[in-house]
Amino acid sequence: MALDIAFWILAVVSVFAALAVVLLRNIFRAALSMMVCFLMVAGLYATLGADLLAVVQVIIYIGAISILIILSIMFTRDVWQASSSSVVGLPAIVASVLFGGVVIFLTLNSRWQTAAPAAPQPTTSSLGASLFGQAGYALPLEISAGLLLAAVIGAMVLVREK
């Protein structure tokens, strides 16, 4: 089935890209492989039938956040290679492997009440209805607008030359 093949390709590529993000010595290459990982996650959203989220992922993560990260890597250029070794090498590896192992074990051993997935519908109009509708998420939407405004003003105040 085409969706299964797409899932396996996206999953393998995204795991390798994520490994490259945390293991590569060159931070610029790490940022580029982070963009690859975000693109694969957008593809995973598409295989899950979340069309709007896939587009939002490409626009915000690849278009905005990655560019912001690459820009700040270029601003802090002379400390690129200095970040080679890790602060707490072995404890970090143990903690992350332990966490991943526990979550995978619990996932494989719990009985999910999965419903049969329906054929994917366009989700944009129903997402908009649940965001702006009567019994929806209008208040969190307004709060997130305030959060974005506060973040923009805070970032500008922080990086302003005194």
Added chain:
Amino acid sequence: MTVGLQHYVVLSAILFSIGLYGTLGRRNAIVVLMGIELMLNAANISLVAFSRYLTPPALTGQVFALFVIVVAAAEAAVALAIIMTIYRNRRTIEVDKIDLMKW
């Protein structure tokens, strides 16, 4: 074997663990931030997969994923501003050298 909910949740756990290692184990503050973004992405995959396989008509998981993306964008902007301010003042962005408030 057809791909189901467990595949997506296991993939999300793997990506989260990789991001956790990047956050805990690397020195460069920008790599730490990239690890955090990886973890947020992994959580989003779980949310969308649960929304597709557990509650198919309701799109609650996708709405939550949208809010997570919004908060991640705000967090990235503020975190990178903090990193650039620290770099301007102390000429380093290595997290073990930023020990001004360490007792």
